[in-house]
Every structure is written in C-alpha cells, then in structure tokens.
Amino acid sequence: MRIDLHAHSNASDGTDSPAELVAAAVAAGLDVVALTDHDTVAGHAEAAEAVRGTGLTLVPGAELSCHVDGVSMHLLAYLFDLAEPAFAAERDLVRNDRFRRGRAIVERCRELGAPIDWEQVERIAGAGSVGRPHIASALVEAGVVATVSDAFTADWLANGGRADVRKHETDPEVAVRLVRAAGGVPVFAHPGAVKRGRTVSDEVIAALAAAGLGGLEVDHIDHDEPTREHLRGLAEELGLFATGSSDYHGHRKTVRLGEHTTDPAVYEELLAQARGAEPIRG
Template sequence: MRIDLHCHSTASDGTDTPAELVRNAAAAGLDVVALTDHDTTRGYAEATAALPEGLTLVTGAELSCRVDGVSLHMLAYLFDPEEPALLAERELVRDDRVPRARGMVERLQGMGVPITWEQVARIAAGGSVGRPHVATALVELGVVPTVNDAFTQNWLADGGRAHVEKHETDPFEAIRLVKGAGGVTVFAHPAAGKRGRTVPESTIAELAAAGLDGIEVDHMDHDDETRARLRGLAADLGLLVTGSSDYHGSRKTCVLGEYTTDPEVYGEITRRATGAFPVPGTGGA
C-alpha cells in the first residue's frame, strides 16, 4: 500500500489542478493521496469528483504557522472544513497572502528586478498566492535558474532581501483549532534548514505535549542523518512518523510517491480523526 500524505494543487502553489493531481497519483501507483494545499480547502470538490477507482483521498491543508520568530508548516488532516474557528483562522492567513506577495514584488522592483504583480497573479491563476509563485516569476525572468534557487537570503528565504512576513498562526493555537475541528496534526518537514530557520527540538517536545500527533520525517529536504535523528525524537515523544513527497507538480523536482507513509501510521491517523473521513475513489470524471 503506497500512501503520500503531502501534495499541492493549483488551489495553492501546485501546477496540477486537483483533478489532475488525483489522476496523476493513481497513475503513479499510489493507493492513498492527501490534498494539503496552503491554508485552503478549495480543491476538495474537484479532487473528489475526479477521484479514480482504487485511489483514496485524504482531505487536509498545510497551515502557515510561526513561533518565536520562526515560520513552520503544520499539516492538518481530516478536519471538518466548515468548523467556524478553524475556518476563520485559515481565511485570515489566506487573505494576508495577497498584500504580502505584493510587498515582495515591490521589494524586488526596488532591487531592479523587472517583476510585476500582473505576472505573479497570472502564475498563481486564482490559487492561494505564495512565495513559489513569486519564485516562478523570477525563473521566468531569468533571475534564478530554479524555484529552489529563489529561496535564499538573496531573494525570498525567511529574512531574505525580498522577504515580507505575513500573518501566521501560532502552532499551539493551530493544534487546538485542528483538534477542535476533529483533525490530526503533523509537523511538516521540521528540519528543512534550506528553507530558513527551524525550531529547536525543545519546541517540538512542547508541541507534542500540546497534542501534536506526528512529524514528517521522510521528506526530500531531510538527509539520512536528519531522518534518523527525527525518528529517534519521534520515538522519545510518542509521535507518529510520516513520509511524503510534498508534490507541487512541475514547480518542484519532487515526484508523487517519492516518500511514503507506513500503512499502520495512516491507519492511526484515520482512527484519530473525527472531523472527516477518507474518500474512496469510485471512478471519477
């Protein structure tokens, strides 16, 4: 059983539509795929309608959080998308994405980069706009060779020359809100140092004590030594261990199913969730 619990669509910063994502997941031999767009659930209906027979969809989101000045991402699975408190917080984060992206465009323009808001909006194509869309614009302009090369201190990384902060949820509050909506929380790529500063293990321990369910260990941004360290930490803290591709379509080099989650861990996630249930495919459009 092959399970990928971290994927993005055009509802945020992926390049596959939700329908294309589930079809590509089935073609890649996955049995379970999670749709975890940034701070939005807008792709659920399209993904569900197109879900091929034999593929199960886990609904979720990747929530933007910040603690002690460090950004982090919290994967939330199988929560009630209409629960008012969590919905209001997601909307607050999502609504701040546009002025933040505009601010980054203005900073880049001040650095002499011929980027425009219209270019970034075209790339986002109505999705939840984020740094990868700005990074893609830099690639189009020949400023950097790849999207990953835009996430440096010279450009868009946390604290970088063109970085602009946005509203981000306190992760302890995120855990509380997701639990209140019947969901399960997993700390995404907790040691991805290439993206900027990471939280210390002491903070992960505090999050575990506050109800965090798991950490994403097997991820393209973690080397073998880091994965071994995180597995040990998870064992010490009683956290679930997941593996995922963090697929973004053609925007990043990762491929569907590059890393996967153990079926027993997936089963435990579904047992803990009460806000929603995995959706089995019946041969969608």
C-alpha cells in the same frame, strides 16, 4: 499499500489542478494521497469528484503557515471539519494575508531591479492562493534567476532575504488546538528542513506534542538520513507517529509523487485519531 500524505495542487502553489493531481497519483501507483494545499481547501471539491471510480483514496487536508520563536514552520492538518468556525476563520486570515504579503514582495523585488509586476504573478498563480513560488516563477520568466530554487536565497525570497516580507502566521500550539477542535489530526511538516532556514528546537516539538500534535513528517526530501533517525527517535520518545511523503508541487519541484511514503500502520493510526471527516474512497 503506497501512501503519500503531502501533495499540493494549483489551489495553492502546485502546478497540477486537483483533478490532475488525482490522475498523477493513480499513474504513480499510489493507493492513498493527501491534498494539503497551503492555508486553503479550495481544491477539495474538484479532487473529491476526480477520485470517483479510480480506486484511489483521497485524504483531505491543508498545510498551515505557523511561526514560533522567530522561526516559520508548517503544520499539516488532516481530516478536519471544514465547517468548524474557529479553524475556518484562522485559515481565512492566513490565506487573505498572502495577497498583502505577495504585493509587498513584488514591490520589493521591483525596488531591487527585478522587472516583474503583480499582474504577472496573478497570471502565474491563476485561481490559486498566491505564494512565494509564484513570485519565484515570475523572477524566472524575467530572467532574474535561472530556476525557482535560485529565487529562494538571501538575495531574493528566502526567509529574511532582501525581498522577503512577513505574513500572518499562526502560533503552532494554537494551530494544533484548532485542528484538534475541528476533529482533525495535526502533523509537523518537514521539521528538520534546515536548507529552508532555521528550524525549531526539540523542546518546541515537545510542547506541541503536549498540546495535541499527532505526528512528525520524517521521511521527506529535505531530511538527510541522520535527521530522519533523530526525528524518528524523537517521535517515539514523545508518543508521536512518523509519516513519510513527497511534498509534491508538480513541475515546480523535482520531487515525484510517492517518492517518500507513509507506513500503512501509521496511516491507520492517523485515521483512528480523526473525528472531523472521512477519507474519500474512489
């Protein structure tokens, strides 16, 4: 059984539509795929329709933007009740602030000499929730950088970079409790991804575990083997499960769907903790 619990569509910063993501998951030989767009569930309905008759199981989710001790981090939320009001309100707050931040980043890029504009970024994002990858794509189109990855440096869009602007991000302990109150299961996404910037301490992860964190995303393209070993040991010590996933973004990143997967026993543990929603079996 092949299970990938972290994938994005063009409802946020992926390049595949939700239906295309489902088709790609089937083509990759997956049995289970989670749709975890940034701070939005806008792709859920299309993905649920597309999964019918495929034999694929869809796990509805989201990836939440959080911030603690000066460090940005992401929290994956699975199988929560979409209608639970407190969590829905927080997702709306974070998602809406992405537009303010996006406009401000574009303006900073222009001040730094990049010939891009907001209309270009909106065109690239389409119906998706605007994020830095869309601005990075605009910088590539304008010939400012060669690749999207090259935009995520201190010169441009990296956390704390010359063009970076802070957005509203939820305190992760608050986010964990909101996910649990909505019947969902929270998992810390790529906690050891040092190439993205500063990471939180083990003590912060322990506090999140005490608040109700369910698991750590261990097998991930941004984790080397020593990091995976450390995180696996930490998860065991804290009573958390360890997931694996691709963090697929379509052609915006080189990682393939199913490049890293979750053990079926871990998936069953995740399902056992979920109270807000059921997987959608095609």
